[in-house]
Amino acid sequence: MMKLTGITGICGLLMGIGLMLNALPGDAQRKKASQPNVIVILTDDMGYGDIGAFGGDIVPTPNIDKLAASGLKLTQYYSGAPICSPSRASILTGMYPGKWNFTTFLDTRKHNRDAEQIDYLTTQAPSIARFFKNSGYATGHFGKWHMGGGRDVTDAPGFAQYGFDEHASTYESPEPDPAITATNWIWSEKDSIKRWDRSQYFVDKTLDFLRRHEGQPCFINLWPDDVHTPWVPRVETEYTGKFPMNPQEEAAFKGVLKEYDVQVGRLVEGLKALGMADNTIIIFTSDNGALPTFGGRRSGGLRGSKLSLYEGGINMPFIVSWPGHIPANRTDERSEVHATDLLPTLAKLSGVKIPKDYAGDGLDRSNVFLGKSSLRGKEIFWEYGRNDIAYNYPKGTDRSPRLAVRSGEWKLLMNADGSNAELYNIAKDRAETNNLQAGEPQVTKELSGKLSAWWQSLPKLNVH
Template sequence: MNLPILVVGLLLLGGCTSNPRSEVKQKATAAQRPNIILLLVDDMGFADVGCYGGTFVPTPNIDRLAAEGIKFTQYYSAAPICSPSRVGLTTGSAPGKFNITSFLDTRRHNRQCEQADFLVADAPSVARQLQAAGYATAHFGKWHMGGGRDVDNAPGILRYGFDAYASTYESPDPDPLLTSTNWIWARTDSIKRWRRTEYFVDKTLAFLKSHPNQPCYINLWPDDVHTPWVPDESTLDAYPNGTEKPREFKGVLAELDRQVGRLMAGLREQGIDDNTLIIFTSDNGPLPNFDGSRATPYRGSKLSLYEGGIRMPFIVRYPARTPAGRVDQQSVLSAMDLFPSFVTLAGGASSLQPRTDGEDVTPALLGKPHAHTAPLFWEYGRNSKSFRYPLGRDRSPNLAMRQDNWKLLLNDDGSQLELYDLARDPKEVTNVAAQHPTVAANMRQQILAWRAALPAPPEAPLTK
């Protein structure tokens, strides 16, 4: 979008925050296919926002999403770091199947991590699947599944099934308004660091407005909760490279909440609020963790397979079909479940879906708790040189598995076996492997077999 179009979009949105829902004619019915907005925050901890116990700053708009929808307490990302977690969401499959196990960076870094340079274009894509089902599709925000730095051959975002996009530096197609230099952000960017989420919300609302008779699927993936934090011009003057201090974190979190409020108001203004499904979640755990407070009550952080690195806030709001004010403490959900569930909600034929690792959890998204039938698996780390963080007690083994209430962690060489009963010990304090040898042995066998079945790391950059 060029600047004149952006200005027009802002004028159209002016004043919408004061328009109460009761004044807008809502036309949604259960038979309509919903708009789907996947609002994926970057590095948000389980306890960052008020409705999950956060006390950093008030987050009334995010809390209202939960009050008007369903708040889940047992949702898991596909990985404890950004690139593989996003691959899991996009493909509905374990990111290791595409050889993406850490954040994507330079070719040298990717080789050191024993991973690919980008997600291959022919990988399953939820956007492509919904596009085939008649949806208009868009990606606004961080991509980080290939492109940037010296990786100049990553497929363009349109090749994954998107009709429109605006993305940041860590993509094959960075928006020039966000990337005046060859880096993530700069003082000279036309859209300043602290205005990015506003920009992406404007893009989202404009895209919806331009498709009044077509359902839309939109990735709204803001990146401002990821360090370095730059909430305003004065911070940039004081910290030219950004900062990781609590004061600035509170600033970016407050701004994110304001933009969630603008998004919701814009949906009401367009009369599509009732028939829009919003998923609010995070790609992985927080870093810095401020002495564990951002992931409370869980152990771990970003880069860790303990709960604090992979258990995420997850809110579903879909007024036409979901109950309001519900807290689901029973359903165990995975990021990989969203692919088949979105296809079902979009009216797509399940027989035409590519095979994924996720389960269709549509009933849970609509208010009926879901018991996950298959175990969940995670991988983070293929060598000790590139995967040596976080330090201390939050550094986990490089494999993890959850089956019912049991959580097993293990290194792929068989060392450091840990077993936790999450029903009794959600903070993962007491390793009970010795007390439950049969459970530990069975899960150990499963997780090592799962790891052995993943493809071998690439020996050279992928060019497909």
């Protein structure tokens, strides 16, 4: 044991203790600063075939392709639902949206009752933003919400109750931004930020938030409402003639997608200018499939569309980039990843603690993100269609049975009563053209049993 002699020794000890104590906050701050920023870009209604890096050729997407080249592409990433509200809820909570009574897009109270769902996400639900905030992150939501608020639902909880420090959101939210909601609707010519400038607006909000929180890690939902209809491209550069052009035609879509790609590039360049590019995890994906699909082109050869449990409705383009950590220019065609996996995976990569009592449905797939391909080893389930009132779409061959399960190479679809069972080997038949249900009775029986049990486990609202 060191022996202290005289005033000098005691003063030296006290000074040393003081230096240690003063260092602790700085060390903690440096640890926080070393945690990565996380930006989840959730595109609205983007199909697998919309992006050049995934084989799309509708319009060049050089900036999104460059982002893909900087990181990892997953070809077997699945959204939580083939429609926006439940898909978004699955990302926020890390749980199947049916567990929180989300079944389709939120609309009026009558529509929600007809669809056998709630009017907004309860604040009792877990929230990825809340988990990150509790671990010292600054949290922001910039873009579409659509998990409560809008139309005649005026009592939806505000963003702060889900763990967000700041927000700027659209009409379909509890606190719409006046700059993009001058009237009581999704968009208007009276908006000070025009429809074609919204993605730029949300990117600007994201970069400003990061700039103001330099030294503190940030978690940001960047959820634009592009490339969802109505497609309203920039007038002076994209077309001449009547305004607006037909918001369902391909020429309008091309203009919107080109501008959206530009804004993704602005985000990446903005991160570089802030010196944050190497310490930011970027996720880029979509909430559900495309509609309209232009004869299937926007679905990239996959069957189905938005509103369908075929692959075109739920198999989404997915990019994750984190320079120096995630391998660059890599494609993983083997690893299944589900939207519910994002919460535990991003928490692991960011050093964020998840509460011990959290019982999510997702798996930590951080090893996949870091380049170690692996099968998921756990089934993935979906529902879409509790009755004929609110779910009678899409029409024709894109309309799928109402439940689905993916288990390894197999995917089974069926209705809740067990009818219309379809079985596909997705590893060999991604286009779902060869129904093997009759020839694989054992696989059909096993998966239909698991799917039925999962369906029965979901809460059902008594809305009548």
